Amino acid sequence: MLRRDVLKLAASAGAAWTAGPLASALSSSIPIIDAHVHLFDTSRPGGVPWPEKSDTVIYKPALPPRYAKIAKPLGVVGAIAIEASPLESDNDWVLEVIKKNPIMVGMVGDLIPGSPSYLRELDRLHRNPLFLGIRYGNLWNRNLGTDMDKPGFMSGLKRLAELGLELDSANPNPDLIHAVTKVSDRIPDLRIVIDHLPSSPIPSAAPARKDYWSQLRHLSQNPRVFIKLSEIPVRVRGAVPKDASFYKPRLDAIWDVFGEDHILYGSDWPNSDHLATYAETFKIVRDYVAPKGHAVCEKFFWKNSTAAYKWHRRLPDQPVL
Numbered sequence: 001m002l003r004r005d006v007l008k009l010a011a012s013a014g015a016a017w018t019a020g021p022l023a024s025a026l027s028s029s030i031p032i033i034d035a036h037v038h039l040f041d042t043s044r045p046g047g048v049p050w051p052e053k054s055d056t057v058i059y060k061p062a063l064p065p066r067y068a069k070i071a072k073p074l075g076v077v078g079a080i081a082i083e084a085s086p087l088e089s090d091n092d093w094v095l096e097v098i099k100k101n102p103i104m105v106g107m108v109g110d111l112i113p114g115s116p117s118y119l120r121e122l123d124r125l126h127r128n129p130l131f132l133g134i135r136y137g138n139l140w141n142r143n144l145g146t147d148m149d150k151p152g153f154m155s156g157l158k159r160l161a162e163l164g165l166e167l168d169s170a171n172p173n174p175d176l177i178h179a180v181t182k183v184s185d186r187i188p189d190l191r192i193v194i195d196h197l198p199s200s201p202i203p204s205a206a207p208a209r210k211d212y213w214s215q216l217r218h219l220s221q222n223p224r225v226f227i228k229l230s231e232i233p234v235r236v237r238g239a240v241p242k243d244a245s246f247y248k249p250r251l252d253a254i255w256d257v258f259g260e261d262h263i264l265y266g267s268d269w270p271n272s273d274h275l276a277t278y279a280e281t282f283k284i285v286r287d288y289v290a291p292k293g294h295a296v297c298e299k300f301f302w303k304n305s306t307a308a309y310k311w312h313r314r315l316p317d318q319p320v321l
Contacts (some may be wrong), residue, residue, distance in 0.1 A: 030294070031077045031319045033105065033302040035309065036195060036230045036266025037067060038084040039094055049085045051271075058270045064101035067269060070278045072103075077317045078302075080132065080309060081107040082168060082195070082266075086140040088121060095130055102314035106132040108168045110140075113156025114147075122156075126163045132309045133191075134160065137170030137179075144169070145179035154186060161190035166309060168193045172200040174208065177215045184222050191224045193308050195266065197254055198247070199231035213257070220258045226308040227258045229300075230266035232284055233275040240275050244287035251288055260296045264304040 040048045041061045051059050067079065081094055081104055091109040098104035109125060111118050111134045125131040137144050147153055160167060167190055169180055177200070184192055203209045219225045232247055233240050241247070255263060265285060272281045289300050302319050305311065313320050 030075065030297050030301050031317060032075045032265065033305045033311070033318075034071060034076050034079040034267050034269070035193075035264050035305045036082050036228055037062075037079045037269045038271060039063060039067075039081045039097055039104075040084050049087060057274050062270045063097065064104055068101075068103050070269070071267075071282075074279060074282050076103075077315065077319070078103055078105040078311070080105060080305070080311060083108055083110040083135050086110055088117065091121070091125055091131070095125075095128055098130055104130075105311040105314055105318065106130045106309060108133045108135050108166070108309075110135060112136075112142075113154075113160070114150050114152030118152070118156050119159060122159060122163065122165075126165055129312050131165070132311060133166035133168060133193075135168040135170050137168075137176050138173065139170035143179075144183070145175055148179060148183060154183075157183060157190060158187055161187055164310065166191035166193060169195055171195075172197055174201070174203055174212050174215075177212065177219070180225075181215050181219055184219055184225055188222055189224065191226070191308060192219075192222075193226045193228060193264075194219075195228045196231035196268065197227050198229060198250060199234070213253075216254075216257050220262065223262075225258075226262045226264060226304060227254060228264055228266040229254070229285055229288075230268045231272070233272070233281060235275060242276065242280050242284065244284050247284060248288060260292070260299050261304060261307075263300060264308060265301050 039062055040050070041063060042048055042059055043061055047053075053059055071079065081098055083090070083094070088111065091111070094107045094109065098107055107130055109131060111121055113136070136142065136147075157167065167183070169176060169192065172194060177194075180192060180194060183190065203212055229251065232251070267278060267281055269278055272278065275281075276284075289297055303321065306321055
């Protein structure tokens with residue numbers, strides 16, 4: 001979305017809209033599962049594929065103890081690690097890290113469907129209950145729209161569904177949404193989680209914009225497709241608005257399509273630190289969701305993530321259906 005469009009949306013939000021004291025009350029009474037955090041250790045021998053050393057904001061170890069110190073005071077009781085490396089061996093590294101840190105309820109790894117090692121590695125990794133699925137999309141120089149036509153790719157995703165695992169998308173744009181729609185239509189039993197939808201560029205031309213929303217409405221008809229409200233903050237004219245009312249029109253558009261049963265919380269920590277602190281990012285989404293009521297907040301902050309990821313409780317304060 002163009003910055004001028006963001007400003008127009010913010011201006012159109014009702015000035016009287018506010019989450020009020022309800023937001024704080026709800027956040028203290030509902031356990032929260034953060035469905036999108038990244039783990040890496042920049043001090044590892046050989047370094048890491050991401051982030052780059054030049055990234056002065058987040059190039060430092062991002063591990064569960066540091067995350068817990070930031071997130072637990074806000075009511076977060078569990079989190080899901082989303083791959084931050086294209087290295088096949090790093091699936092095992094992340095699994096070993098989260099094994100020792102039960103605040104992490106699972107991880108979404110990185111495998112390439114159709115590659116020579118894919119089926120072997122998938123069958124091996126899925127035996128670990130902390131392994132929840134894989135991520136694929138606009139990341140690591142990959143393209144779901146073209147790669148899905150390669151030999152073995154779609155059959156690899158079918159195997160993912162057969163094993164009860166899920167597929168996360170990566171960095172949405174209209175082309176990726178089209179590709180995800182094709183995957184969903186061809187493998188309707190595959191659970192799919194679309195990340196960062198609030199940050200997806202929306203076409204400015206009317207026909208393309210109409211098609212974009214048509215694709216999303218079509219995806220919403222599959223009960224196994226979920227959306228993460230992650231990557232919400234934006235920089236506008238050098239500043240990052242911190243008030244939820246600024247983002248409300250855009251989030252409303254997504255919410256109206258997918259509804260309360262298919263949207264879940266993800267922080268994108270520590271990548272989110274480029275624009276706002278964890279607490280600031282959390283407050284934006286909390287203040288947006290809180291007016292929808294306690295039952296909806298429970299779905300958003302933890303129940304929908306159990307349906308999307310099938311994660312398993314590891315600590316007494318982590319909720320169960």
